[in-house]
Amino acid sequence: MTVITGQLSTLDSYEKRTIHFVTRLARFPRTFWGLLIVGLGFSVLAIAQNGSFLASTDVSPLPLPSLEPAQDPVRLPTIPFIELPPPPPPTPASVPSPPADPVAALGIRVAGRTFGTSVRGRPLWVYTFGQGEEAVFVIGAIHGNEKSTALLSAQLANHLVDNPGDIPAGVRVLVIPIANPDGYLNGQRTNARRVDLNRNFGTGDWQPTSQASGGRTVSGGSNPFSEPEAQALQDLLQEERPTRLIALHAQGEVVNPEPDEGSRLLARTIVDLTGYRYEEEWVYYQTTGTLTLWATEAFGTASVTWELSNYSNPEWDRNKDALLAGMRGTGLVQGAAIIRFQPIETIRFSPITPGS
Numbered sequence: 001m002t003v004i005t006g007q008l009s010t011l012d013s014y015e016k017r018t019i020h021f022v023t024r025l026a027r028f029p030r031t032f033w034g035l036l037i038v039g040l041g042f043s044v045l046a047i048a049q050n051g052s053f054l055a056s057t058d059v060s061p062l063p064l065p066s067l068e069p070a071q072d073p074v075r076l077p078t079i080p081f082i083e084l085p086p087p088p089p090p091t092p093a094s095v096p097s098p099p100a101d102p103v104a105a106l107g108i109r110v111a112g113r114t115f116g117t118s119v120r121g122r123p124l125w126v127y128t129f130g131q132g133e134e135a136v137f138v139i140g141a142i143h144g145n146e147k148s149t150a151l152l153s154a155q156l157a158n159h160l161v162d163n164p165g166d167i168p169a170g171v172r173v174l175v176i177p178i179a180n181p182d183g184y185l186n187g188q189r190t191n192a193r194r195v196d197l198n199r200n201f202g203t204g205d206w207q208p209t210s211q212a213s214g215g216r217t218v219s220g221g222s223n224p225f226s227e228p229e230a231q232a233l234q235d236l237l238q239e240e241r242p243t244r245l246i247a248l249h250a251q252g253e254v255v256n257p258e259p260d261e262g263s264r265l266l267a268r269t270i271v272d273l274t275g276y277r278y279e280e281e282w283v284y285y286q287t288t289g290t291l292t293l294w295a296t297e298a299f300g301t302a303s304v305t306w307e308l309s310n311y312s313n314p315e316w317d318r319n320k321d322a323l324l325a326g327m328r329g330t331g332l333v334q335g336a337a338i339i340r341f342q343p344i345e346t347i348r349f350s351p352i353t354p355g356s
Contacts, residue, residue, distance in 0.1 A: 116232025144183020149248035152314035153177035201294035252307030262302030
């Protein structure tokens with residue numbers, strides 16, 4: 001042991017670890033080594049006996065199932081063939097339904113034509129009666145909450161269907177029952193973009209904000225004719241170049257002309273036949289960018305704002321004669337008396353140019 005220890009300094013680390021391990025094993029008692037050798041012997045004997053047992057045992061493989069058909073197979077009942085109907089065609093992709101059209105509910109008994117669409121895509125309808133060169137417009141519901149104006153316009157249209165003789169010679173009457181269908185369905189004054197359409201026309205006094213009844217502020221749009229409904233009316237009036245224009249509103253029981261003689265005469269005719277008030281100056285609140293003023297400035301049209309007495313009742317019997325007189329362009333007022341069935345001599349303004 002002394003020799004080994006003295007020579008450890010000349011060995012590398014691996015050799016040192018090996019010698020150290022053998023030295024530690026040599027220190028185990030002899031009993032341990034004897035038990036270890038006996039245990040290994042018993043293990044070898046058990047393995048040998050188990051092998052001889054397996055060799056002497058007759059292990060037969062499991063029988064495989066026969067693939068031959070059975071002598072008497074079970075017969076299943078015959079199921080009759082049933083022909084199924086063909087499958088239904090594939091359902092097409094859902095198409096959004098068109099927006100509701102409020103004009104359809106008015107029951108106008110004649111075909112009209114569309115001249116544009118609203119913000120929500122609803123059609124704008126005009127109904128034309130007669131083929132004369134002189135165009136006369138009656139326009140309702142440019143404010144959607146004024147439903148009596150749409151009803152009165154529809155009643156006029158159906159009256160002309162039933163009484164074509166009331167259409168004046170040389171005149172074509174164009175009736176627009178609802179100029180603001182989105183607002184009409186929502187029961188609101190403005191269109192779907194919250195713009196007051198009767199403040200959105202390109203008049204000399206147009207402003208982006210204006211007023212309505214009670215002095216409340218309303219939008220006139222981002223610029224003149226910014227709204228599709230106003231654009232469509234602009235295009236239609238430029239095409240037709242009306243001589244007279246009646247814009248129906250509610251409520252006020254008042255008639256207000258634009259500042260030209262033809263408009264004043266038309267307003268006085270309506271007042272005489274209805275008993276409404278005549279208001280030459282609109283002093284209740286500021287109005288800018290109105291349809292009637294634009295038509296007068298652009299075409300010299302005799303234009304009036306006709307405020308009905310309420311929002312729901314069109315009062316056809318009260319207003320019928322005045323509408324027919326407005327179509328004819330009759331009624332020169334001399335003081336309190338009225339001489340009917342005389343042509344109105346309008347004073348036409350020169351058309352304005354943008355920016356003037």
